Amino acid sequence: xxxxxxxxxxxxxxxxxxxxxxxxxxxxxxxxxxxxxxxxxxxxxxxxxxxxxxxxxxxxxxxxxxxxxxxxxxxxxxxxxxxxxxxxxxxxxxxxxxxxxxxxxxxxxxxxxxxxxxxxxxxxxxxxxxxxxxxxxxxxxxxxxxxxxxxxxxxxxxxxxxxxxxxxxxxxxxxxxxxxxxxxxxxxxxxxxxxxxxxxxxxxxxxxxxxxxxxxxxxxxxxxxxxxxxxxxxxxxxxxxxxxxxxxxxxxxxxxxxxxxxxxxxxxxxxxxxxxxxxxxxxxxxxxxxxxxxxxxxxxxxxxxxxxxxxxxxxxxxxxxxxxxxxxxxxxxxxxxxxxxxxxxxxxxxxxxxxxxxxxxxxxxxxxxxxxxxxxxxxxxxxxxxxxxxxxxxxxxxxxxxxxxxxxxxxxxxxxxxxxxxxxxxxxxxxxxxxxxxxxxxxxxxxxxxxxxxxxxxxxxxxxxxxxxxxxxxxxxxxxxxxxxxxxxxxxxxxxxxxxxxxxxxxxxxxxxxxxxxxxxxxxxxxxxxxxxxxxxxxxxxxxxxxxxxxxxxxxxxxxxxxxxxxxxxxxxxxxxxxxxxxxxxxxxxxxxxxxxxxxxx
Ligand SMILES: [Zn+2]
Numbered sequence: 001x002x003x004x005x006x007x008x009x010x011x012x013x014x015x016x017x018x019x020x021x022x023x024x025x026x027x028x029x030x031x032x033x034x035x036x037x038x039x040x041x042x043x044x045x046x047x048x049x050x051x052x053x054x055x056x057x058x059x060x061x062x063x064x065x066x067x068x069x070x071x072x073x074x075x076x077x078x079x080x081x082x083x084x085x086x087x088x089x090x091x092x093x094x095x096x097x098x099x100x101x102x103x104x105x106x107x108x109x110x111x112x113x114x115x116x117x118x119x120x121x122x123x124x125x126x127x128x129x130x131x132x133x134x135x136x137x138x139x140x141x142x143x144x145x146x147x148x149x150x151x152x153x154x155x156x157x158x159x160x161x162x163x164x165x166x167x168x169x170x171x172x173x174x175x176x177x178x179x180x181x182x183x184x185x186x187x188x189x190x191x192x193x194x195x196x197x198x199x200x201x202x203x204x205x206x207x208x209x210x211x212x213x214x215x216x217x218x219x220x221x222x223x224x225x226x227x228x229x230x231x232x233x234x235x236x237x238x239x240x241x242x243x244x245x246x247x248x249x250x251x252x253x254x255x256x257x258x259x260x261x262x263x264x265x266x267x268x269x270x271x272x273x274x275x276x277x278x279x280x281x282x283x284x285x286x287x288x289x290x291x292x293x294x295x296x297x298x299x300x301x302x303x304x305x306x307x308x309x310x311x312x313x314x315x316x317x318x319x320x321x322x323x324x325x326x327x328x329x330x331x332x333x334x335x336x337x338x339x340x341x342x343x344x345x346x347x348x349x350x351x352x353x354x355x356x357x358x359x360x361x362x363x364x365x366x367x368x369x370x371x372x373x374x375x376x377x378x379x380x381x382x383x384x385x386x387x388x389x390x391x392x393x394x395x396x397x398x399x400x401x402x403x404x405x406x407x408x409x410x411x412x413x414x415x416x417x418x419x420x421x422x423x424x425x426x427x428x429x430x431x432x433x434x435x436x437x438x439x440x441x442x443x444x445x446x447x448x449x450x451x452x453x454x455x456x457x458x459x460x461x462x463x464x465x466x467x468x469x470x471x472x473x474x475x476x477x478x479x480x481x482x483x484x485x486x487x488x489x490x491x492x493x494x495x496x497x498x499x500x501x502x503x504x505x506x507x508x509x510x511x512x513x514x515x516x517x518x519x520x521x522x523x524x525x526x527x528x529x530x531x532x533x534x535x536x537x538x539x540x541x542x543x544x545x546x547x548x549x550x551x552x553x554x555x556x557x558x559x560x561x562x563x564x565x566x567x568x569x570x571x572x573x574x575x576x577x578x579x580x581x582x583x584x585x586x587x588x589x590x591x592x593x594x595x596x597x598x599x600x601x602x
Contacts, residue, residue, distance in 0.1 A: 016093040019057045019070040042066045044305040060535045067531030069517040082519040116241045120218040124210045127160025136163040162203035169201045188237035209270040216252045245293040248285040257282035258303040265308045272346040279355035292324045297331035306334045312345045325368045329400035336365035463495040466555045470502045475510035
């Protein structure tokens, strides 16, 4: 069993943390009344609807519905679990979080993870020292200088050099006391020696790029030769700590800039990423010798909604661009293509034309679908047959778009461009959709409508308002609701459960617990609901103070109305039965008139 982190520890971390300060390192916030406001990092917007409330230590976005406390924020933005968020924040504010009781298997996995990272870190230091200091590193230093990279960049990227020796790293790690068999089997940095010889180094005579995970820990290396020998690039094999379809080179450095600039740049090579970084374009990442995947897309989506593809201007680069379109559009990313002159790559372009011209190229990026349309129409020529085939291929790709509006606009544009009837294209585009099953839920699921008896006057709004009254400081409304029937106040399950939680969060004096957002007791949906209601209450505190009695009366009337409607239904049922038995039904009629009168009054 996993034991929970003690409540006092969580409390202490929360007390020592300021949510405004934590969120400020991701979002630029401005004072606005009782709140701080900024552009939401979880959805794309031009006017701020993202609010952080310091007195209550919560945040909420009125645009997309995300919200919660400081832990919720870290969970969402860094993709952490609740215990991970507590631990990360605890480390920052100096509160030690005791180890949870984890299963032996889990503990073993965690220890192995740390050991493997440690090996890669030690190797990174070793290779880095060789590059900056050793005689063996001379040619590599010269090579970098020729390509325009100074000592500063070498240090910043912790570049390394693997010398032309068989056992340089093996010897170093052995001296440091590492188990070489583990190094060989789990990191791939060593290979098994044949015929009784010792294990030997994977990387020899190569310039090395350490590949870091999102926390900046080295988990693998990419190695490039200094001459024309092959293979030009050699990477660490995948390992328990390195999965190349889930990792992007430079993301640990680039994510802040991505958020700030509202856009990320994807390049293919380590040198491209480094060149852009040095040119002041810090929002670039590179794939580690692999095609982009949907997982890469989801990873990027945490930091930005828009990506620019800046690939080599050759056949392979074009193919990579189209593949990227296939995997990134379904993730809801807006994707655009940057073109350079034929044969060029970002590194060579920057060397020849400088950062300013590169920025112009980035600004002129074309939406990837437009790029695809141009390419496809051009390839198939002007003949009727060719055009028809091109249009079929293009329509097929429209299904990658997540937004209906966007799809509609593209249909119109394509009709204009090809001279085909829009209705014909529309009919074709509506054919069976293969991609439909892949679409993922949006951030905010549609709120469940009231189901039971469908009393429309007791929908979402009344229940939300009632919850807001339950959240007031005074316990008046909590007592009133407690005295009644909770089910009839809150027919919708989400609200019912949340009300039950609020009522249980009272102290002995009838006061409400200060930190209501509790990830271990509430669902994600409840966290978002509560934080939005608390924020609304804060913002409209004065107004709510004045209107609360009226609001409560309205809600109670809605409850009463619902009760009467149910009573009426019951009477009608009994009346039908009595009539069927041939009994006197006058008193049912009397009752019905009475209830109807009450219903009209309410
Ligand atoms: Zn939002």
